[in-house]
Amino acid sequence: MSLVEDIRKAAERYPRSKSAILPALRMAQEQYGWLPPEALAEVGEALGLTPAYCMAVASFYDMLHLEPVGTHTIEVCTNVCCGLVNAQAVLESFERELGVAPGETTADGSITLRAVECLGGCSTPTIVAVDGRYRQSVKPEDACAIVEELRGP
Amino acid sequence: MAPEILVLAGAEEAPLRDIAAYRAAGGYAQLEKARAQEPQAIIAELIESNLRGRGGAFFPTGRKASFIPTPDKVAKPVYITVNADESEPGTFKDREIMLRVPHRLIEGCLIAAHAIQSKFVFIYIRGEYSTEYDVLEAALDQANAAGLLGGVTIVIHRGAGAYICGEETALLSSLEGERGQPRSKPPFPAIEGLYAAPTLINNVETITTIPKVLEVGPAEYAQIGAPPDSTGTRLFCLSGNVARPGVYELPHGITARHLIEDVGGGVPGGRSLKAVMMGGSSFPVMTPDDLDTKLDANSLGQKGYFIGSGVVCAVDDRTCMVQFALRVGQFYMHESCGKCTPCRIGTRWLVQILRAVENGTAPESDLDLALDVCDRIIGKCLCVLGDSDAMIVASCVTKFRDEFRAHLEHRGCPFGHDSQLDRLFAPSDQHHDTPMAKEVPV
Numbered sequence: 001m002s003l004v005e006d007i008r009k010a011a012e013r014y015p016r017s018k019s020a021i022l023p024a025l026r027m028a029q030e031q032y033g034w035l036p037p038e039a040l041a042e043v044g045e046a047l048g049l050t051p052a053y054c055m056a057v058a059s060f061y062d063m064l065h066l067e068p069v070g071t072h073t074i075e076v077c078t079n080v081c082c083g084l085v086n087a088q089a090v091l092e093s094f095e096r097e098l099g100v101a102p103g104e105t106t107a108d109g110s111i112t113l114r115a116v117e118c119l120g121g122c123s124t125p126t127i128v129a130v131d132g133r134y135r136q137s138v139k140p141e142d143a144c145a146i147v148e149e150l151r152g153p
Numbered sequence: 154m155a156p157e158i159l160v161l162a163g164a165e166e167a168p169l170r171d172i173a174a175y176r177a178a179g180g181y182a183q184l185e186k187a188r189a190q191e192p193q194a195i196i197a198e199l200i201e202s203n204l205r206g207r208g209g210a211f212f213p214t215g216r217k218a219s220f221i222p223t224p225d226k227v228a229k230p231v232y233i234t235v236n237a238d239e240s241e242p243g244t245f246k247d248r249e250i251m252l253r254v255p256h257r258l259i260e261g262c263l264i265a266a267h268a269i270q271s272k273f274v275f276i277y278i279r280g281e282y283s284t285e286y287d288v289l290e291a292a293l294d295q296a297n298a299a300g301l302l303g304g305v306t307i308v309i310h311r312g313a314g315a316y317i318c319g320e321e322t323a324l325l326s327s328l329e330g331e332r333g334q335p336r337s338k339p340p341f342p343a344i345e346g347l348y349a350a351p352t353l354i355n356n357v358e359t360i361t362t363i364p365k366v367l368e369v370g371p372a373e374y375a376q377i378g379a380p381p382d383s384t385g386t387r388l389f390c391l392s393g394n395v396a397r398p399g400v401y402e403l404p405h406g407i408t409a410r411h412l413i414e415d416v417g418g419g420v421p422g423g424r425s426l427k428a429v430m431m432g433g434s435s436f437p438v439m440t441p442d443d444l445d446t447k448l449d450a451n452s453l454g455q456k457g458y459f460i461g462s463g464v465v466c467a468v469d470d471r472t473c474m475v476q477f478a479l480r481v482g483q484f485y486m487h488e489s490c491g492k493c494t495p496c497r498i499g500t501r502w503l504v505q506i507l508r509a510v511e512n513g514t515a516p517e518s519d520l521d522l523a524l525d526v527c528d529r530i531i532g533k534c535l536c537v538l539g540d541s542d543a544m545i546v547a548s549c550v551t552k553f554r555d556e557f558r559a560h561l562e563h564r565g566c567p568f569g570h571d572s573q574l575d576r577l578f579a580p581s582d583q584h585h586d587t588p589m590a591k592e593v594p595v
Contacts, residue, residue, distance in 0.1 A: 013306075013308050014308065015230075015273070015348060016329070016330070016348060018329065018330030019310075019328055019329055019330045020330070021330040022280075022310070022311065022312065022313050022327070022330070023310070023311065025313065026280075026311065026313065047330075056332060057330070057331065057332055060315060060332040060333060060490075061280070061312070061313035061314045061315050061333070062313070062314030062315060062580075063280045063281070063313045063314035064313050064314070078480075078577055078578050078579065078580070079242045079434075079480070079484060080242060080243075080393075080430065080434065080466070080477060080480050080481060080484075080574065080577075081242060081243050081392045081393055081430075081466050083480060083573060083574050083577045084392075084393045084394055084466070084467075084468060084469070084472065084573050084574065085393070085394070085573070086573060087577070088573075088574075088575070088576065088577045088578060091578055102578055102580075102582075102583055103582075103583030103584075114580070114583065115578050115579070115580045115582075115583060116281075116580055117240070117242070117316065117484055117487060117488065117580055118240060118241070118242040118243070118244075118484075119281055120239050120240065120244060120245040120247075120248050120279070120281070120282070121245055121248070122242075122243050122244075122245050122390065122392035122393075122398065122466070123245060123390070123391070123392055123398040123399045123400065124398075125392070125398075129281060132281070132283050133283055133284065134283075134284065
């Protein structure tokens, strides 16, 4: 099925199709890697909304990307609970390992590093979401292995 | 005597995710019992138990349900929305519930649906919770296959990263496919909520407690904890500088000292406690001299604290409280939806002031200016996001004023690199393309 058909199917679960815009944008982002104008146009076509409206909604949410991101993402929680237990050192360890600052993508386009707000895993700091899945109790010395794992052999 | 563990019962050792195991432990029995009763009787039991909302506002759950008009009074369908957009810094209990007792949450949804005669439940789960979503979807599939839904549709709706969507009217905007911005109240969601229809909105923990309230009986439940106002157990979220952080289900009314020192093993490394982020990042910080305060709404309220979402985050003596206030302030600046001016401008202004204090470049008058900015936010916006920032920042400035002033006298941070929060990077600094990274002229 095409993206437009997938979105229309997902929208059937809702009393009003506009409610499906977040799942639709998520599906589009999974397909394109981010939300380029053509992705927003497809979401709009599927739900009967303008691309501009889709962009307005997408720009509100932190997980929806209006610029290209890497094939993989590493997101380090730097809110206070993780911060009290050394999150800054974990973030800096990833910065050194990847050679990029938070918010940037490696030159080969493979990995984006981001700092994020509280991920809700405060009892096992530092929480790092790797491709959207939580790693718990990450220490600065773990950064190397995580990056190697993403880069592959 | 009712057992001490209610919400997480059966999942103390390992997650209780399989429907057969959950039923073997008595699961879904309360749903069956509830469906044999009149809907009004369930609401009456919730009122009698005095169960109150665990999301932060502590509103009586039964009363909230009683505000929903019965189907003969409205021409529209009525909806239930479960707030699983857990994003308050320091809060991780709803995540534990979804991972460990997903069926109890679904049972609670179905009982609530019967109580207000709703056929549609939306569980709005924060977008970052991937594993939690998978576990909950799997449990829902099992419940559906077992024929337990009884004509009720449950949709698990994933957010996309916005703290503000935990605010109930912003959640509704988001669920309707809009930007997640709050709306004015009244009309309250019970009258005009989702699609302008009556909508009951409850937190995950609240809904998950409902089957247990019915199981132990409302009269007995009302005796647990710190009756009459703070009944039952609570999933306390213990984090920060403690030896054994975690989610602990304990009755309302234990002291903060007991939780931090006995349950949590105290502050590690021979350090001492400097402050407690109490209730969440949206409330005044607690100082150690109030550590014997009981963790219930009234005891905390008498000292100007809030139970919030059950957060108890210990802050040790290395920590610079200016850095703490700054990092919390950066969070609210990042998460302000921008709809109300006092919040949009005020959260940024506070960050500017706090950064200047941390650098030791602020004039002394900036401390009072910060308090003044807080005053001009509180109570002047559609929702409490700005108020939250103002409350915690004002409490830091007021309670740790000497420490703030020391920054100005030293012309820099007296803690230097010893504080764990030193130069802690905030996501707001990643937005190079937006004005957030730039100073706002004020």
